[in-house]
Amino acid sequence: xxxxxxxxxxxxxxxQEKPAGAGAPRELHEHAAxxxxxxxxxPVVRDDPAERGTLLKVEQDILGRNNTIAAHNRAHFxxxxxxxxNLVSSPGAGKTTLLVETLxxxxxxxxxxxxxxxxxxxxxxxxxRATGVPALQINTGRGCHLDAEMVDTAFRRLxxxxxxxxxxxxxxxxxxxxFDLGEAHKVVIASVTEGEDKPLKYPNxxxxxxxxxxxxxxxxxxxxxxxDTLIAxxxxxxxxxxxxxxxARTGEGVDRWLQWLGAAHTMAAATA
Amino acid sequence: xxxxxxxxxxxxxxxxQQTSHGFSRVRRVVVEIGALGHVDPHAxxxxxxxxxxxxxxxxxxxxxxxxxxxxxxxxCSESVTIGxxxxxxxxxxGYTMIVEQGEEMRLKELEVL
Numbered sequence: 001x002x003x004x005x006x007x008x009x010x011x012x013x014x015x016q017e018k019p020a021g022a023g024a025p026r027e028l029h030e031h032a033a034x035x036x037x038x039x040x041x042x043p044v045v046r047d048d049p050a051e052r053g054t055l056l057k058v059e060q061d062i063l064g065r066n067n068t069i070a071a072h073n074r075a076h077f078x079x080x081x082x083x084x085x086n087l088v089s090s091p092g093a094g095k096t097t098l099l100v101e102t103l104x105x106x107x108x109x110x111x112x113x114x115x116x117x118x119x120x121x122x123x124x125x126x127x128x129r130a131t132g133v134p135a136l137q138i139n140t141g142r143g144c145h146l147d148a149e150m151v152d153t154a155f156r157r158l159x160x161x162x163x164x165x166x167x168x169x170x171x172x173x174x175x176x177x178x179f180d181l182g183e184a185h186k187v188v189i190a191s192v193t194e195g196e197d198k199p200l201k202y203p204n205x206x207x208x209x210x211x212x213x214x215x216x217x218x219x220x221x222x223x224x225x226x227x228d229t230l231i232a233x234x235x236x237x238x239x240x241x242x243x244x245x246x247x248a249r250t251g252e253g254v255d256r257w258l259q260w261l262g263a264a265h266t267m268a269a270a271t272a
Numbered sequence: 273x274x275x276x277x278x279x280x281x282x283x284x285x286x287x288x289q290q291t292s293h294g295f296s297r298v299r300r301v302v303v304e305i306g307a308l309g310h311v312d313p314h315a316x317x318x319x320x321x322x323x324x325x326x327x328x329x330x331x332x333x334x335x336x337x338x339x340x341x342x343x344x345x346x347x348c349s350e351s352v353t354i355g356x357x358x359x360x361x362x363x364x365x366g367y368t369m370i371v372e373q374g375e376e377m378r379l380k381e382l383e384v385l
Contacts, residue, residue, distance in 0.1 A: 053299045053383035058289060062281045062303070062377040145274055175274035178310045178377075203357035204310040207371070236367040237358045239346070 013139045014154050015122065066179055069148035073155065073182025080161040083261075083268035086183035088205055090198070091171030093191040094215040094248060096124045098257075099166055101248040103131045105258060110265065111163030115154045117146040117170045124168065134158060145175035148182055164265055173202035184268060185210040192216050196229040203237040211242045213257060218247040275315040278377065279323040285379050290328050295384035298329040302381045308341040308357050308374030341374030 061067060077084045089095050103112055114135040116125040125137035136154045138146060146169050155165070167183060169176045176186075188209040190198055193216055199206040206212065212234050214227060231243050244260060246253035286298060301320070305311050313336045320334045341354045347366040354374075360367055 051385065053385050054295070056289060056293060056295075056382045056384055058285065058379045058381055060285055060379050062278050062285070062379055065281060065284060143277075145277075147277070174310065175277075178274060178278075200358045204308075207357055233358070239368045239370075 012141055012143060012150060014150065014157075015125070015137045016157055063178065063180075066148045069152055070180035070182040073148055073152055074184075076155075077165065077182060077184070078268070078272060081269050081272035082161060082163060082165050083265040084165040084167060084181070084183040085261075085264075086167045086169055086176070086181050086186045087189065088169045088173070088176045088186055088209065089171060089189035089191075090173045090194060093171070093189045093194065095168055095171070095189050096127055098189065098213065098215055098246065098248045099168060100127055100131055101251075101254060102166075102258070102261070103128065103133045105254065106164075106261075107132065111160070113158050113160040113163065113165050115146075115151060115158070115165065115167045117150070117168060119143070119170060134160070140170055143170075144172050145170055145179050146181060147179045151181045162269070164261065173198065173205050177202075177204035177208050185264065187211045187213060189213045189215050190230060190234075192220055192223055192225045192227065192230075196226055197233060199230070199234040199237050206234050206241065207238045209238065209241060211244065211260060214243065214245040216247060216249075217245045217252060218250045275311060275319040276323060278311060279316065279319040282320070282379055283324060283327045283329060286327065286329050286382065289382060289384075293384065295328070298332040298382050298384050300333050300335060300383035301329055301379070302335045302337065302383075304337045304339050304376045304378040304380050306339045306341065306374040306376040307355065308371055309377055311377055313338070337380065339374055339376045342372045343369035343374075344372055345369050 087095050087099065099114065106112060112133050114128045114133060116128065116135055116137045117140060118124055118137065119140055119142060122137040125135040128135035136158055138150050138154055140146065146167065151167060167181055186209040188205055190212055192214060214230060227245065234241050234243065242260065244253055244256045246257050248254070282303065305313055305316065316336065317334055324330050324332060341356070342351055343354050345352050345361040345364065345366060346368040348361060348364045350363060351372060352361055352363060354369070357371070361369060
């Protein structure tokens, strides 16, 4: 993001796409031409207090545009028999490792594809592609979350139907909470190397998720981490959240996660 | 800093309003932000100041109305006010609550010239 306003919207790049700025359709950054350095000293227009303005009732959701595209994505996924999952966590919780393990275990059983969101590099998409599953990397530049439009654009390039679409969001427990991508479920991954109070510190993301995967549980013997406290905290902000404890390294709990996934996929296929 | 993205969404809505109503500029922008949502009002105000430049809302004041959080407590079968997600029910101390209100992010009205 720029130092003045924090924006980074023109920096989004999706694989197979020309860099933003080269005729990219997104026109979000209105003040770029003005130059940020001078903008801080821009003259202030003083209104005449006697001059009455007209009041316009608007009453529109600020995220309305994102929500419209997300609804379109959701309808599209449903009609194509796709279960779309939005995987969210802080950086380093083990999303990609768990995803790679999941793809390897389900290889040959389910059709799968992955949309990878990161600020920079295609390292994660490369790890996914090494499993043989198609993956497309979105680099958000300095942007902190994926939005529905990015997913729509990426999805069109995957030519994918009848299977599970994993959308690995940018590692961030704050911003992805507000941006519906059209997924059937958000799945939050919380690792045991983080604090038990993460759900209370970042309640919106845990409140928006259907399932919490507690990852890296093979490390528990070496840590002072109370899984029950983590689960109780998650249920304080989301009484209905399902919880599965997993270790991608030892395979512990992965069967239960795959069962959850299979049930969710069956549901998606049944309602297609 | 998703407030910048929200702010750019607001400016898109303001431009749509300008197209339909033909005003020259905006003097005051009123938004409703839920207390339980993911928007930090200070970050939104900061983002708006920067993001509204070169738009019809440049120099407009931003008024943020906070919508209080309300949740349905499943234990006492009552709608209660809560300040944050994860707060206990003020009546029974339980946490089995379904949020009913407080996630709003709404462009409510514009004062235009």
